[in-house]
Amino acid sequence: MSADGREGAPAPALDTVLGKAVALLRAFTDDPVLPLAELVRRTGIAKGSAHRVAADLVAHGLLDKTPDGYRLSSGMFELGLRAAVERSLHEIAMPFLQDLYERTHETVHLGVADGSDVIYVAKIGGHRQARSPSRLGGRMPLHCTALGKVLLAHAAPDLRQRVLEAPLERRTPRTVVAPGLLVRQLDAVVETGLAYEHEESRLGLCCVASPILDAHGHDALAAISVTGPIGRFRPESHATAVRAAATGISTTLARVAGEAT
């Protein structure tokens, strides 16, 4: 990561044990295994403390200790999967994503917005899947993926504005970095219920996405997309299928949960 725009971490707060613990857990972004020194560097916790807290986390089964560092344990994995909102979304969406995959045989994504990023909640792909930069639980900037553009288009006005005002990071030569162009695209997304991406996050990849809306049809709870290599994959030809799946999930979700939000 570089200079980040992390909204999900409002306050590090390492003056308390809990703060340190969370900071340590949050330090695992891309690299799967981190040595103690790297943890100290990323979190700014004193070496002695980091050592002890990390050991405690291992004792509690949230971290594993390996010969060359620490890593998030399977206990952590298990805990995360119990998260209520994401789980019900996941369960309801899965059959639809499944259908979509069978129809297209390309990589299918389910993502939610967090801050100015999209988080990948589910990913379905076969052996010949396009080498997409997405990982389960991973993040990508909103503005450079189809999934993100859908979420951004339906986002609260202040988030949309904040993203547009900040400099748009260029991921590839084709990434949309002109705010004006992006705004026009977003408006089109709201209009059509579809967003496209042409090699804007990774060269060789393109993508269609559609929003999963709440019961009122206003806010986007999540979004789904289909991704494929630029050669064999024509996003337009799967647009209707993606949109159909998205509305299917939306209505099912609305039917199941008439109470939460």
Place this chain on the structure above:
Amino acid sequence: MSADGREGAPAPALDTVLGKAVALLRAFTDDPVLPLAELVRRTGIAKGSAHRVAADLVAHGLLDKTPDGYRLSSGMFELGLRAAVERSLHEIAMPFLQDLYERTHETVHLGVADGSDVIYVAKIGGHRQARSPSRLGGRMPLHCTALGKVLLAHAAPDLRQRVLEAPLERRTPRTVVAPGLLVRQLDAVVETGLAYEHEESRLGLCCVASPILDAHGHDALAAISVTGPIGRFRPESHATAVRAAATGISTTLARVAGEAT
């Protein structure tokens, strides 16, 4: 040696902040949202402390506070998905599970052993899926599922012995609760690389499973299964497909990671 120490009863240790925090997080087993009083009841933490720690967890983005209680947040979900081992297993296995689903159109599971339970790491199912008792991140006893029997059959001798010595919980009239019979089944599993379940965890459901073995072909890192309703689903007819997928995952896994455990 990978023989882990994780017991079915994870030591809470609530004499430290971190212990309390973990205890609170671990309290979320089945119910998605728990009121403070219930948390106090389950963990045994003093009300005052529970209140404060829970509030801290909310501040750190690991819990959400709703009108009627707390729940694991999406931040927790995100964190969990970053767990190294499970993620790479998940990513590698996914295409194979996908194939399996397309071939069978029945519910496909990927699970790992933890203590005397199996934890479901992945679950693929369509709209018409059998109402299985499994949930993503959920647990079931090893002895009453096909997935569990596979894992148990390849488990370290002491775990196997420990499970067999303890009384085997009866889930349905057909659950195998006789240790002698279970031993014979487990031996057959090692022999054939396949385990079956006939309405042993839930009436109306049956299941085939096969192990994902490590590079040496001894220990089971995980297992996969196909589950279907007793009426239309004949587990034997999918046995070879399941086993083929399992060995496919095993070899791919061995090829990718020659270093980690």
Place this chain on the structure above:
DNA sequence: GGATGTGTTCCACTCACCGGTACGCTCCGG
């Protein structure tokens, strides 16, 4: 050989954490 990066242990200070106690609230049945 020193210089640099690690992980680990030790220990006296101190402030974050503790939990009993008390208060306000909403829902009950009487």
Place this chain on the structure above:
DNA sequence: CCGGAGCGTACCGGTGAGTGGAACACATCC
């Protein structure tokens, strides 16, 4: 209308868990 039960929240003095700097042991690499 009122008591009581169960809930969430707030307060606060005492104290021991947590702190982090310093010192140590071990691998590398010039």
